[in-house]
Amino acid sequence: MLKDDLWEYTLQIQDQGKKYQDILARKFHFSRNLLQKLKQGERAWVNEEFTYLSTRGKAGDILALQLQMDEPPNIPGEHLPLDILFEDDFLLIANKPPGQVVHPTPRYPTGTLGNAVVGYWNLKGTPHPFRPVHRIDRNTSGIVVIAKNRFAHQQLAYQLEHKLIHKYYIGMVHGHVQEKRGVIDLPIGLVPGSFIQHNISPDGLPALTRYQVLARYPQATLIKFSLETGRTHQIRVHCQALGHPLIGDDLYGGERLLMHRQALHSFLYAFNHPATGEWVIFRAPWPQDLIDLVAKLKGQ
Incomplete structure (x- = not known):
């Protein structure tokens, strides 16, 4: 469903006559908030022409969405060590060391995984807000799944809520x-x-x-x-x-x-990739202190 940085879906027979926004909400679990964001600016096309999501579609239509949005970081970035297990346009999978907090708190305002991730993105020139899909304790090590945009976060939050992760x-x-x-x-x-x-x-x-x-x-x-x-x-x-x-x-x-x-x-997270639907599995190696x-x- 990904093509040239666009998310695409070809409408099926059962989609005939339905509004694009209803198809996205019911079939792909797009939240109301995300749909509202997509309506702001030209972010939806059908057969390579701009469309409103309230338009009714027909079978064979190719609906394309621009899901990447320019959003400033929500926490300060820091240049810290960062163990990246995987990254694409939608996800970053980090292997958090023991002793590090996931997100800044009043007690731990700096030095967190979030500060490290935002600092890494800033250095690449691709800033994003820090959106962890879940958290683990400061002294627990291993995988933390981070969404790089609203769509990925919303899709993974849905899977988490419905016990699909x-x-x-x-x-x-x-x-x-x-x-x-x-x-x-x-x-x-x-x-x-x-x-x-x-x-x-x-x-x-x-x-x-x-x-x-x-x-x-x-x-x-x-x-x-x-x-x-x-x-x-x-x-x-x-x-x-x-x-x-x-x-x-x-x-x-x-x-x-x-x-x-x-x-x-x-040590292991498995779920459907939010953009492609592909089943993906991520593993984090054992930390040295556990070995x-x-x-x-x-x-x-």
């Missing part, structure tokens, strides 16, 4: 998890009086984590986690509830003798 983490927990695989389905809420810590709470939001044991060591278990929901600290809280907290996660019952952060890494942890555990 597959997210996998690896983590090292204390002790031996006996079951080879399992499901943790426990609601999570904020601990009363805390701005950070979460716990299992009957009044919390639904949270479901699937897990599979990958390897066992004398004092630990390596686990692959699959998230059905995306609650704050979900894997960390669920591991504590399982009785096997993540190594290094002292906020949720883990010890920091072997690792000075939670042993958790976002070192495995070596320590094997030597025990």
Whole structure:
């Protein structure tokens, strides 16, 4: 559907007589806000002629949209190290190191992944706002998916909301998890009086984590986690509830003798590319501290 920087769609028989905006909304899940942006300026063509999205189409029409919009950055850019796993006109997939915050906050106003990404784009002369599709904790490493325009962000947000994005983490927990695989389905809420810590709470939001044991060591278990929901600290809280907290996660019952952060890494994301619809898979290599942890555990 991509051609010369334009997104294209050839109307089918079932599209006959329907407004272009209705086709985009119903078939491709374009949000109302995005459609409104596309109506501002000449951004839509049919058979290479400008059209209004309120026009009714016919089968065989080739609808083309200019989805790239000039937008200034929304946070300051900084020249920082940046590990890019993939980039095209719609996406940037970054491998975030442990210890780095995804987006600036009052506590961490600079040095974030967002500052690094915006600084990289500024250096290339292609500025964009920083639009992460999801976030991971400061001391969790691995994949962060970043949308480069409104369309990509809206499309991926739709997939995320409808559980169409597959997210996998690896983590090292204390002790031996006996079951080879399992499901943790426990609601999570904020601990009363805390701005950070979460716990299992009957009044919390639904949270479901699937897990599979990958390897066992004398004092630990390596686990692959699959998230059905995306609650704050979900894997960390669920591991504590399982009785096997993540190594290094002292906020949720883990010890920091072997690792000075939670042993958790976002290693695989899979979804439909927002522009082409192609199924894409991105993997992040293990960070060195997790590799070192495995070596320590094997030597025990």
